[in-house]
Amino acid sequence: MNRTASTLLAMSCALALVACNKQETPAETSSDVAAAQADADAHVSQETTEANAMVADAQGDAMKTDAEAAYEVDIAKAEGDHKVEKERCDGLPTGDQKACNDAADAAFDAAKKAAADKRDAAKAAA
Numbered sequence: 834m835n836r837t838a839s840t841l842l843a844m845s846c847a848l849a850l851v852a853c854n855k856q857e858t859p860a861e862t863s864s865d866v867a868a869a870q871a872d873a874d875a876h877v878s879q880e881t882t883e884a885n886a887m888v889a890d891a892q893g894d895a896m897k898t899d900a901e902a903a904y905e906v907d908i909a910k911a912e913g914d915h916k917v918e919k920e921r922c923d924g925l926p927t928g929d930q931k932a933c934n935d936a937a938d939a940a941f942d943a944a945k946k947a948a949a950d951k952r953d954a955a956k957a958a959a
Contacts, residue, residue, distance in 0.1 A: 893959040900955030904948050911944035 857865070915937055922933035 896959035897956050900952045900959070903955070904952035907948035907951065908945060911941055911948065914944065915941035 918937035918940065919934060922930050922937060925933050
């Protein structure tokens with residue numbers, strides 16, 4: 834009995850191994866290839882979509898950073914222009930200085946507002 838069980842077990846294993854390595858029919862192969870190609874195409878499409886989203890996010894962040902940097906440059910220029918204009922006003926007769934300083938302050942305020950508007954518009958577009 835023990836010998837029969839061993840023989841049956843050996844034959845079962847041999848049949849199982851033979852069944853695992855059998856060649857597929859051309860229709861099965863074609864179907865498997867088509868399914869694998871569809872899976873690969875879906876995966877590539879998904880990864881492309883995710884990559885495009887990452888690039889868009891990075892571009893948006895870069896545009897916001899550029900807008901902030903341009904704002905800082907515009908503010909520095911406005912401050913410099915304001916300082917120069919104030920110094921020019923100091924060289925005018927006393928009676929003209931107030932009007933000159935008021936005009937310099939108004940120009941400075943307008944330049945700061947223009948810089949902020951430009952920055953905000955660029956950030957909104959990002």
